[in-house]
Amino acid sequence: MRFLSYRLNGKNSWGAMPQVKAEACIVDLGLLTGCDLKTIIAQQRLGEAAALAERSTDFLSLNDVQLQAPIPNPDKIICIGVNYANRNAEYKDGSKPPDFPSIFMRTVESLGVHGAPVWRPPESSQLDYEGEIVLVIGKAGRRIPQDRAYEYIAGLTIMNEGTIRDWVRHAKFNVTQGKNFVNSGAVGPWMVSADEFTPAQYEDMRVRTLINGEERQNDTTANMLFPFKYIISYCSQFYQLKPGDIIATGTPNGAGARFDPPRYLVPGDTVQVIVDGVGELQHGVVDEPLDKP
DSSP: OOOEEETTTEEEEEEEEEETTTTTTEEEEHHHHOOOHHHHHTTTHHHHHHHHHOOOOOOEEEEGGGEESSSOOOEEEEEEEBBBBBHHHOOOOOOOOOSSOOOEEOOOGGGEEEOOOEEOOTSSSSSSSEEEEEEOOOOBHHHHOOOGGGEEEEEEEEEEEEEEEGGGGSSSSOHHHHSSSSTTTTEEEEEEGGGGGGHHTTTSOOEEEEETTEEEEEGGGGGGGSSSHHHHHHHHHSSSSOOOOEEOOOOOOOOEEEEEESOOOTTTOOOEEEEETTEEEEEEEEEEOOOOE
């Protein structure tokens, strides 16, 4: 089932969109449960919430709510870099595939939401796109074996892991600066619960990115250097994974920086990231609105 977080009448809430109902119908589960989606995930109550949504006869329209990130308050936003075989080759540096994944963190403020434009900052014209599949962690874990990793997935969502390319090269050992400009990426529109997927789907799931309707990225998780189960297991060796943590699993080749000349995002562009079985994240691009002196 699709679970989403939003603001309604000035208050934070969350809900579900039952597949048997009309596409834009939401059951307000925040009202019915009195808690948020991350709490429901932590309490292992997604199945109960889905059943409650299926029984409901009281609906909101998607047009009535202001979408938030599916998990507005994650404890951690973990990002995996260079995780598709074709992406590693795209660097053309002669390097062999890595033995371990590259990992960095993002802040909540760096990610906007479905339907709202991301910001190109005044410090750079190199705002790039990176379409990614995102794991939402469903229960706490440490040193999780790979053969049990799927048990720790609450659901999947989508990210444009937007990057300010010249700022990721400001330092020798990190990319943090270029990955954390305010509202430079987006996540959403909802989380699809893990019961909608099989292990086979996790291991061959397609992600596509379109810019102004032109396909720029298209690959499947079958070409990942580090698949979902490895990522969860590896990260859990040093992180204490918690319910509601999100892990962006890497982007395929075709980002704007890899074209000659580069094709970075500019105001007026439209970005669509489409993932099998999850849906579509869509947003525009504007110059960052600056406060007046």
